Amino acid sequence: MTIHAAKIKKTIIKRSNLEELKAKKSLYSVMLVVLFSSAGIALPYPILAPIFLNEISPLTTFYDLPSKILLGIILAIYPLGVILGSSVLGAASGIYGRKKTLIITLVLTSISYVLSALAVISESFLLLILARFLTGVFSGNISIAKAVAVDLSPTLDKTYTFNLVNATGYLGWLLGPLAGGLLAVYGLETVFYFAAVAIIIALISVACLLHADAINPTISKIKFSQLFSKQNSFALLSNDKIRRIFIIYLLATLGLNAYYEFYPVWLVEKFDFNSPDIGYITVVLTLFMTITSVFFVKKLKYLLGLKFGAIVGMLLMAALFSLHPLLTENNVWPIYAITGIAIAIFNGLLPVYISEQYSDIEQGQLMGLITTTFSVANVLMALIGSLLALFGAHWAILFGAVLLIIASVDFHFSQEDIR
Structure with missing residues (x-):
């Protein structure tokens, strides 16, 4: 009897270890997606500000608009695409399967980066706008990666998996600007080609490591058109409680994006930083974000x-x-090192709070809303901030500080402590 019980226990442990190994392989595959997607997003950032502020070309003089306004449009169009993409891709992954949806979007993301490179070569501002928009649409698949990380609970701890994914994203933001700064001497088109190759590597990892998820036959019959009408992430806003936390998260990410988008402009204005300088200080920022997220x-x-x-x-x-x-x-x-610590604390705890508070909601759809909210904030702040930056980029960053204070006060008084 004792021997039989020992065999059962051994079988259970073995099965548990296999499930944990399977979960870790899935986690590593989506971490690579987040790494290269984040790096691809961040690659052109150190180059765009110096190009639009210091160079004269058809890209920077389109319709004789101020270069800061054109830069604001370029910064805004990408997250505008992410808004559309993440609002439906997270939900789509819950209907058609995380792996299948992720593979398709990675292929299209890579193609979009190539289109961006062609736009730079032809010096077509409108084509660059279109290419960056499409890249944003398909890069909304980061919400799928986050949903996969959440799905691995309870096999793997949710806070652990979510922060590893966050840390990988920070590492991408670290390597991206650094690579972008170093590749700047070869031209912006080379940066976009490099991003396309990185996405292909992520695609291979997903195809090889991410296990195919079971698809609910009833849910899978939902028409694709319904993703845009009834199944998109914005549909969650019909819930009063989710709408309130959405407003708080929107205010907070507006404040964060004021910093993200305009600290390169501020560094150029204040200290005359060039692309490599911006890349190096971004390395400091994201290095401390990564360390904090992984260990603290x-x-x-x-x-x-x-x-x-x-x-x-x-x-x-x-x-x-x-x-x-x-x-x-x-x-x-x-100061930027300490800022990285603060950003990691915020990004590592508030989304997990939302996931825990609304664990009964399909996590792909919920992660889609989180990603979409961040992108809405990105678009709004790119436009609002570019106007404030006409009087000095520091005004955009100070405005972000005010929004963060408002968000923290509202969060304190309106939300439960789920310790």
Whole structure:
């Protein structure tokens, strides 16, 4: 009897180990997707600001519009595409399968990067706008990667998987600007070609490592057109509680994007940074984001709780953003390192709070809403911030600090502590 029980226990342990190994392979595959997708997104950022502020070409003088306005349009069009893509791709992955949807979108993302390179070669501003929009649409598949990470719970801890995916994204933001800065001497088109190759590598990893998920026959019969009408992530906003947390997350990400999008412009204005300089300081920023996400966010969750920890992250970001008018070329580096820590705390705890609070909702659709919200904030801040930047890029960053304070206060008084 004891021997029989031991065999059963051994079988259960073996099965558990196999499930954990399978889950880790899936996690590693989507981490590679997030790594190369984030790197591809960030690759052109260190190059765009110097090009539009310092160079004269058909790209930077389109219709004789101010170069900062043109830069704002370029920055806004990509997340505008992500809004459309992530609002339906997360839900689509829950209907047609995560792996299948991810593979299709990765193929189309790679093609879109090639189209961006061709637009730069032909110096066509309109073609570049179209290409960046399409790239954004298909890059909305990051919401699928996050949904996969959440799906692996309880086999793997949700906070652990989500923050590993976040850390991989930060690493992409670290490597992307660095590679972009180094590749700048070869031209912007080379940067886009490089991004296309990176996406192909991610595609191979998904095809080989991500296990095919079971598809619900009833759900799979939903028509594709319904993704845009009834099954998109915005449909979740009919829930009053989700709508409230959506507003909070939107305000917070508006504040974060004010920094993300205009610190390169501020660095050019304030210290005359070039592309490699922006790449190096972005490395410092994202390196501390990565370290914090991997080693400290999970501990902060247990120490502070999801709610209070997220508030700490928001208020710390607001304080650091407010320091920009006082920064010098020497102290900007350590301040940006601390800023990376604050961003990692916010990004690592608030989305997990939302996932835990609304665990009964299909996570692909919910992660789609989170990604879409961030992209809505990206678009709005690219447009609003570009107007504020006409008076100085620091005004856009200070505006972001104000929004973060408002978001943290609303979050404190309106949301439950689910410690």
